[in-house]
Structures are given as C-alpha cells and as structure tokens.
Amino acid sequence: VKGGPVEIGVITRKGVVDQGDYALGAAKRLLAYYNDYFGQPYPLPKMDMIAGPGSSQFFGAMENWGAIFYFEPTLLFDAARTAESGRQQVHSVVAHEMAHQWFGDLVTMGWWDDLWLNEGFASWMEGKATSVLNPTWKADAVAVAYEREGAMQLDATAATHPIIRHVQTVDEIGQAFDGITYSKGQAVIGMMESTLGEVKFRDGIRRYMAKYKYGNTVTDQLWTELSAAAGRDVTKIAHDFTLQGGVPLVTMTGARCAGGVTTVSLSQGRYGLDAPSKTAQTWHVPLVVATVGGGSTSAVVSGAQVTPVKVKGCGTVVLNRGKGSYTRVLYDEAGHSAIVRDYAKLTLEDRVGTLGDDFGLALGGYQDLTRYFAVQDRVNAGSDPLEWSVVASKLGTLTGLFD
Ligand SMILES: [Zn+2]
Incomplete structure (x- = not known):
C-alpha cells in the first residue's frame, strides 16, 4: 500500500500473505502518525516488513531501516485462529519497530551505553501510538499495570543497575537488553512527558530529531533539547532516574x-x-x-x-x-x-x-x-x-x- 510517497509492503512465504493485511493497515496509520509526531517524514521510498518462519528466544523483530524483519507470530494475524490479544501484540511490535525507524535508525545512539535511548523510547512510543490510534485498548493503563510494575520489581533489589551504564564487551551488550533498559526506560520517558506536558515534550523530540538526524547521540543531548523546548532545565530530574538505580x-x-x-x-x-x-x-x-x-x-x-x-x-x-x-x-x-x-x-x-x-x-x-x-x-x-x-x-x- 502507499503511505503518502512511501510504498509499504509485507513479504511472507507463499500462501499466508493475507495474514499480513492487519499489519499492513496498522503500518500505514502508524507511518502517518510518526511522520507528524517526529516532525521528520520517513525519508526512504519504501518500508518493507518481512515475516520469517520460526522464532527466537532472544528477539521477536529487528528494526533494519526500511526492511524490518519479524518472526511470523509477531507480524502475521489470522483472524480465524488468533485471539484478539494476538492482534494487539502485532500492533505493539509493528509500532515498536517503526518507532525505531526514527529512534535508532534516523538518529542512532553513539555507543551501547545509551541503548536505552533506542529501546526505552521505542517501548514508550509503541504505547503512546497505540493509545492514540486504538484508545479502547487502554495502553496507558496497561503500561502502569505491567511495564511499570515489572520495572519496579527488578529495580527494587540489589541486582538492579542504572539505566545508563558503561558497556565494554560483547557479553555486556547482550546483558544490556534487559527489563531496566526497556521497561524502566519506558517509564522514565513517560515520566518526562507527563512532567513537561505532551506538547512541550513532543516539541523537544522534534528539535532533537531535526538537529541530530543521520547522526549519533548521547542521552544528554536529548535532555538538552527537551529542556530548551520546555523552557526549564530537566537534566537534574533526568539524571536522578538514569544515572542511579532504584x-x-x-x-x-x-x-x-x-x-x-x-x-x-x-x-x-x-x-x-x-x-x-x-x-x-x-x-x-x-x-x-x-x-x-x-x-x-x-x-x-x-x-x-x-x-x-x-x-x-x-x-x-x-x-x-x-x-x-x-x-x-x-x-x-x-x-x-x-x-x-x-x-x-x-x-x-x-x-x-x-x-x-x-x-x-x-x-x-x-x-x-x-x-x-x-x-x-x-x-x-x-x-x-x-x-x-x-x-x-x-x-x-x-x-x-x-x-
Ligand atoms: Zn526495540
């Protein structure tokens, strides 16, 4: 389908292409939403979503720029055989991977220390976009009930760590993809939005995207743009929640x-x-x-x-x-x-x-x-x-x- 000038496609093995219809429709609506939210239109001529058979214990999808890879269960939806929760799951994953087309691909963290910028933001954005496009799913309340609780349970023990921590080895990169990075990251981004207000927060994100597109960043560059948009310095609050655990x-x-x-x-x-x-x-x-x-x-x-x-x-x-x-x-x-x-x-x-x-x-x-x-x-x-x-x-x- 066409989403403005962008050709959006779903690629599957033979015989199941119809099961990509739901994701395709969702992607079209999400693209329009993100183009507006980020203030930077998706810059590539096409965005393909590729469904691979099988599954992995490590991940469900990968946000390759313009050619997003999914395992079949995270992209394909068969209304005759899948529960409604399956539809919501597909929407969440598509919203998450598409958010990465901006947060991760258009602007990329400079090093793994700031992985949470990609994952915390994409996790928050998937909920934000879902609450706007599918309000009856009550994504905000679901995030309070589950993501916030999950993060706090991890974060309230001696085993926790700050959201931002120094990564030096390949093993440490793997360890960085954890509940603190995703769920606490999501909760802290949400806290910054509720502190600044939806409009000022979005304006700060637009400033950040405009300034750093096609570039690399560290977390403090986001706080600087949010502070500028809000007219108040939020760095102290942000540091308290990202540089120390608990x-x-x-x-x-x-x-x-x-x-x-x-x-x-x-x-x-x-x-x-x-x-x-x-x-x-x-x-x-x-x-x-x-x-x-x-x-x-x-x-x-x-x-x-x-x-x-x-x-x-x-x-x-x-x-x-x-x-x-x-x-x-x-x-x-x-x-x-x-x-x-x-x-x-x-x-x-x-x-x-x-x-x-x-x-x-x-x-x-x-x-x-x-x-x-x-x-x-x-x-x-x-x-x-x-x-x-x-x-x-x-x-x-x-x-x-x-x-
Ligand atoms: Zn992600």
Missing part, C-alpha cells in the same frame, strides 16, 4: 484543608525489597498531586525533609495522579482511607497503580497487606477487566508465597 518513595505525612486549599506534606525516601535497596538515596521526584473533585498541581519532592504542596480542593488527595511518575507513593492512615472510599472516582491508571503500589509496599514491609485488601475490595463486577487481571496476578503471587 525506586523512589514519596510519603505523605499529613494533609489539611483551609480556605478551599489542601496543603499536603510530602517527603522522599526509597522503595526497596531487600536491605541494600533500602539505603538512603536522593531523587528529584516530579509528580502530580490532585484532589478528587478539586484541582491538581505539579510538584518536585526531594530528600527526607518535608515538602509542603498546595492543591485546590478539600477532597481526597491523589498522589502521583495518572501514575505518570516513576515512584511508589505511601499515604498516611487518613489519606489511605479516603483513597479506598473514593476508589471508584479514580482514573483507571490510578486504580491499577494504587493496587500495584499498595501490594508492592506490603511486600517491601512499608505497610500492612490489609491496605492492599481494602483497595482490592473495591474491585467489583463493574470494574475494568484490567483491574481484575491485576488482582488475579497479585493473588497468584500471594498463593506462590504459601506454596
């Missing part, structure tokens, strides 16, 4: 409302699942603080001293609203009771994010598991299937502890 914890120690404005007391600590991961560490944690039925405000919390944050409204305080920031949040007793009471009024991202935070905080010994169960009790027959999927996975984890 998961921050924002704790609420009190809230009081006067004259229609709530003042929330917050401090920053660290979330860890083992002793080495609980040693003190400092981050500048950006997060949105909101009240149910009231206003919202962006704050940065850093260090153990209390940061007072003022937000309009006297309703239930929601920490890290939208769960856009890469942090756990711990409520005080009154704050948590209010969250349980108003659970149904939260967004789906906040509902699954609260289930994840409360379960994770119990596993780390920061609060009692009864808090998680109080939230889980609010999941009912009318809840989203994603909430039930999260509950099932948490209960599965608990069952495993007793086996």
Whole structure:
C-alpha cells in the first residue's frame, strides 16, 4: 500500500500473505502518525516488513531501516485462529519497530551505553501510538499495570543497575537488553512527558530529531533539547532516574484543608525489597498531586525533609495522579482511607497503580497487606477487566508465597 510517497509492503512465504493485511493497515496509520509526531517524514521510498518462519528466544523483530524483519507470530494475524490479544501484540511490535525507524535508525545512539535511548523510547512510543490510534485498548493503563510494575520489581533489589551504564564487551551488550533498559526506560520517558506536558515534550523530540538526524547521540543531548523546548532545565530530574538505580518513595505525612486549599506534606525516601535497596538515596521526584473533585498541581519532592504542596480542593488527595511518575507513593492512615472510599472516582491508571503500589509496599514491609485488601475490595463486577487481571496476578503471587 502507499503511505503518502512511501510504498509499504509485507513479504511472507507463499500462501499466508493475507495474514499480513492487519499489519499492513496498522503500518500505514502508524507511518502517518510518526511522520507528524517526529516532525521528520520517513525519508526512504519504501518500508518493507518481512515475516520469517520460526522464532527466537532472544528477539521477536529487528528494526533494519526500511526492511524490518519479524518472526511470523509477531507480524502475521489470522483472524480465524488468533485471539484478539494476538492482534494487539502485532500492533505493539509493528509500532515498536517503526518507532525505531526514527529512534535508532534516523538518529542512532553513539555507543551501547545509551541503548536505552533506542529501546526505552521505542517501548514508550509503541504505547503512546497505540493509545492514540486504538484508545479502547487502554495502553496507558496497561503500561502502569505491567511495564511499570515489572520495572519496579527488578529495580527494587540489589541486582538492579542504572539505566545508563558503561558497556565494554560483547557479553555486556547482550546483558544490556534487559527489563531496566526497556521497561524502566519506558517509564522514565513517560515520566518526562507527563512532567513537561505532551506538547512541550513532543516539541523537544522534534528539535532533537531535526538537529541530530543521520547522526549519533548521547542521552544528554536529548535532555538538552527537551529542556530548551520546555523552557526549564530537566537534566537534574533526568539524571536522578538514569544515572542511579532504584525506586523512589514519596510519603505523605499529613494533609489539611483551609480556605478551599489542601496543603499536603510530602517527603522522599526509597522503595526497596531487600536491605541494600533500602539505603538512603536522593531523587528529584516530579509528580502530580490532585484532589478528587478539586484541582491538581505539579510538584518536585526531594530528600527526607518535608515538602509542603498546595492543591485546590478539600477532597481526597491523589498522589502521583495518572501514575505518570516513576515512584511508589505511601499515604498516611487518613489519606489511605479516603483513597479506598473514593476508589471508584479514580482514573483507571490510578486504580491499577494504587493496587500495584499498595501490594508492592506490603511486600517491601512499608505497610500492612490489609491496605492492599481494602483497595482490592473495591474491585467489583463493574470494574475494568484490567483491574481484575491485576488482582488475579497479585493473588497468584500471594498463593506462590504459601506454596
Ligand atoms: Zn526495540
């Protein structure tokens, strides 16, 4: 098919070419979306997607510029035999590999140290594009429920490492393709977008693409362009989350409302699942603080001293609203009771994010598991299937502890 001046093709073995129809249609829509988002039209005359038989335990697809390779299950979709989740999987992989045509191919990291620039960004972009083109799939909430949780589980143990680390050997290149690079990278890119706002973040990406196309980069060059587009320096926040490992914890120690404005007391600590991961560490944690039925405000919390944050409204305080920031949040007793009471009024991202935070905080010994169960009790027959999927996975984890 034609996507503007670009010829998009699917190449398969004989007899299954019809199963490429879904990917072909998705690629056409994605190409238009990416051309606009990146501000640099795809520069090659064609983009082929090649389906190879078989599979690999190491990868599903490879983003060769203009000739993307896929194993058949990641590209071909047979509506008669494949579940709906298979269609979503094809869309995710195509969106990911096509994002690499810009992040990876048009602009390439200078060395493997910055692999996360390729993989974290492509992983985030696949969710971003999917949430725009297929909003009913709720990709943002799925990312909170699974990618963010997966990253935090890895990142909250002594085995973690910073997103950016020096690579010297071939073995280290292989090791770099891990959950920190992909899932934490995705979460940190998402955090930068939610901190700067969609438009300023996109403008920063456009500046970066325009400046470095056909060139090589290091991560700081991205922060420079994002800071320029946003009119504020985001390097300190970005460095805290990419040059050191670990998961921050924002704790609420009190809230009081006067004259229609709530003042929330917050401090920053660290979330860890083992002793080495609980040693003190400092981050500048950006997060949105909101009240149910009231206003919202962006704050940065850093260090153990209390940061007072003022937000309009006297309703239930929601920490890290939208769960856009890469942090756990711990409520005080009154704050948590209010969250349980108003659970149904939260967004789906906040509902699954609260289930994840409360379960994770119990596993780390920061609060009692009864808090998680109080939230889980609010999941009912009318809840989203994603909430039930999260509950099932948490209960599965608990069952495993007793086996
Ligand atoms: Zn990739």
